[in-house]
Amino acid sequence: MKIAVVAPSCSLRPEAAEAAAAIVRARGDAELMIHPQCFLSHGHFAGPDEARLAALREVMGDEGVDAVWFARGGYGSNRIAEAAARDLPGAARSKSYLGYSDSGFLLAAFDKAGLSVAHGPMVQDMMRPGGDAAIHRALNWLTRRDPETLEPGLRPGQRAMAFNLTVLSNLLGTAIEPDFSDAELLIEDVAEHEYRIDRAMFHLTGSPAIRLVDSLRMGRMSEIPENDPVFGSDAESIVKDWCKRAGITFGGAADIGHDAANRVVPFNNLSN
Amino acid sequence: MKIAVVAPSCSLRPEAAEAAAAIVRARGDAELMIHPQCFLSHGHFAGPDEARLAALREVMGDEGVDAVWFARGGYGSNRIAEAAARDLPGAARSKSYLGYSDSGFLLAAFDKAGLSVAHGPMVQDMMRPGGDAAIHRALNWLTRRDPETLEPGLRPGQRAMAFNLTVLSNLLGTAIEPDFSDAELLIEDVAEHEYRIDRAMFHLTGSPAIRLVDSLRMGRMSEIPENDPVFGSDAESIVKDWCKRAGITFGGAADIGHDAANRVVPFNNLSN
Numbered sequence: 001m002k003i004a005v006v007a008p009s010c011s012l013r014p015e016a017a018e019a020a021a022a023i024v025r026a027r028g029d030a031e032l033m034i035h036p037q038c039f040l041s042h043g044h045f046a047g048p049d050e051a052r053l054a055a056l057r058e059v060m061g062d063e064g065v066d067a068v069w070f071a072r073g074g075y076g077s078n079r080i081a082e083a084a085a086r087d088l089p090g091a092a093r094s095k096s097y098l099g100y101s102d103s104g105f106l107l108a109a110f111d112k113a114g115l116s117v118a119h120g121p122m123v124q125d126m127m128r129p130g131g132d133a134a135i136h137r138a139l140n141w142l143t144r145r146d147p148e149t150l151e152p153g154l155r156p157g158q159r160a161m162a163f164n165l166t167v168l169s170n171l172l173g174t175a176i177e178p179d180f181s182d183a184e185l186l187i188e189d190v191a192e193h194e195y196r197i198d199r200a201m202f203h204l205t206g207s208p209a210i211r212l213v214d215s216l217r218m219g220r221m222s223e224i225p226e227n228d229p230v231f232g233s234d235a236e237s238i239v240k241d242w243c244k245r246a247g248i249t250f251g252g253a254a255d256i257g258h259d260a261a262n263r264v265v266p267f268n269n270l271s272n
Numbered sequence: 273m274k275i276a277v278v279a280p281s282c283s284l285r286p287e288a289a290e291a292a293a294a295i296v297r298a299r300g301d302a303e304l305m306i307h308p309q310c311f312l313s314h315g316h317f318a319g320p321d322e323a324r325l326a327a328l329r330e331v332m333g334d335e336g337v338d339a340v341w342f343a344r345g346g347y348g349s350n351r352i353a354e355a356a357a358r359d360l361p362g363a364a365r366s367k368s369y370l371g372y373s374d375s376g377f378l379l380a381a382f383d384k385a386g387l388s389v390a391h392g393p394m395v396q397d398m399m400r401p402g403g404d405a406a407i408h409r410a411l412n413w414l415t416r417r418d419p420e421t422l423e424p425g426l427r428p429g430q431r432a433m434a435f436n437l438t439v440l441s442n443l444l445g446t447a448i449e450p451d452f453s454d455a456e457l458l459i460e461d462v463a464e465h466e467y468r469i470d471r472a473m474f475h476l477t478g479s480p481a482i483r484l485v486d487s488l489r490m491g492r493m494s495e496i497p498e499n500d501p502v503f504g505s506d507a508e509s510i511v512k513d514w515c516k517r518a519g520i521t522f523g524g525a526a527d528i529g530h531d532a533a534n535r536v537v538p539f540n541n542l543s544n
Binding site: 173 | 348351441446466467472474475479499503
């Protein structure tokens with residue numbers, strides 16, 4: 001199968017690209033096409049909006065591409081997500097899309113547009129400690145839908161969705177907000193203060209659209225900066241408290257996060 | 273007139289309270305009632321939710337109180353805003369409310385409930401360089417509606433609203449979202465990275481409710497942390513760009529921000 005890599009947010013580090021490509025070559029079960037746009041640089045972004053959108057639309061419309069794998073997160077895919085999901089060519093509907101973190105803006109827009117998306121490791125995860133496991137997990141999902149790659153709490157027949165909490169908070173109410181009805185919603189976050197987690201959970205659970213979820217599970221909230229004074233409540237207590245206030249069932253922990261252990265969450269999980 | 277001070281977010285510093293009280297005594301045109309709740313401490317907050325809500329509801333319902341002045345921002349008023357605006361006693365409707373930053377959650381909920389709110393200096397601003405000017409400005413507004421205190425771009429007969437951008441982004445879609453239709457919307461922010469300003473502007477201008485504003489003006493975006501790499505666009509360009517994308521008229525600069533120069537923006541400006 002042919003997997004195309006594009007960077008709708010920030011630039012991919014060449015050493016991550018090379019290491020991931022070496023793993024793919026050694027496996028021999030896929031062809032990795034790393035789009036040169038991945039290495040563009042334009043301020044914060046992997047090239048201007050137009051270049052990032054063009055590369056993404058190019059691989060989406062390519063009949064020969066079986067999967068689009070987002071290179072990395074950072075910030076910026078929201079700037080092109082609405083346009084990327086507009087007037088989709090048929091070829092875009094026959095492939096799958098994998099990423100997380102800032103790529104959640106695309107997962108949302110594409111899920112809303114009826115495409116097959118999954119929350120899971122990206123190419124740049126190669127740079128994490130033990131990152132090769134994340135790369136293999138992504139490839140095992142993309143090439144053969146290996147059930148071992150899946151977040152272990154997913155229930156067969158139950159639609160699931162997974163997002164970075166801050167990204168999800170920032171797409172609510174916009175044109176790319178997907179349908180959360182009856183989905184199991186998994187969230188994770190990284191490097192946000194507890195007061196920001198609390199504020200984002202207030203926003204998230206205050207949304208009537210989010211209150212339609214089946215339940216909510218919490219992935220890892222990592223690298224939380226110190227609060228001064230001590231916040232007084234940890235991330236899990238915060239998430240449970242807001243779920244309770246909003247009448248949302250809290251379903252426990254989820255095995256996702258900004259780390260090499262990040263498991264795969266296909267949004268359209270009905271066939272698993 | 274009698275001005276009650278409560279702290280719906282974080283604790284008020286005693287030295288700020290004392291200095292502000294001394295100014296009020298010297299002026300002789302108001303009585304300042306600093307509620308003891310202002311000095312409570314409970315983790316991040318000026319007391320537990322229940323204590324902050326009780327103090328706020330107490331002064332709102334007090335017939336003898338002419339104005340409620342929020343002590344300071346920080347974080348936490350969102351946790352009690354919906355409850356604070358529920359089943360309002362008549363006395364709550366005959367007074368005015370002043371604050372900004374995190375207090376924007378209350379400005380929103382109270383404006384939605386039909387109360388008279390204004391965005392402007394708080395007691396803790398006493399601690400800023402030149403903070404006594406902010407205190408006098410607040411008092412000149414509260415005691416005699418001095419037009420000199422007003423944000424200079426406000427137009428007579430034009431409804432205006434002012435918010436911290438991040439706070440506003442986090443209340444969109446919740447039960448405390450007010451009606452933005454045909455209002456001039458002023459925003460400001462502090463200590464947010466440019467990528468966060470960009471993301472919040474995406475969220476803000478992506479809201480159909482926000483797209484109903486008459487126009488948007490930008491106050492000061494201060495203490496922006498350095499971006500690595502350089503973001504590539506400054507705050508004003510970011511704000512103008514998102515306004516343009518969303519079809520919102522950008523009205524230029526606003527004289528509000530997290531500083532002693534922060535001018536007053538009454539939401540119900542129709543009589544000015």
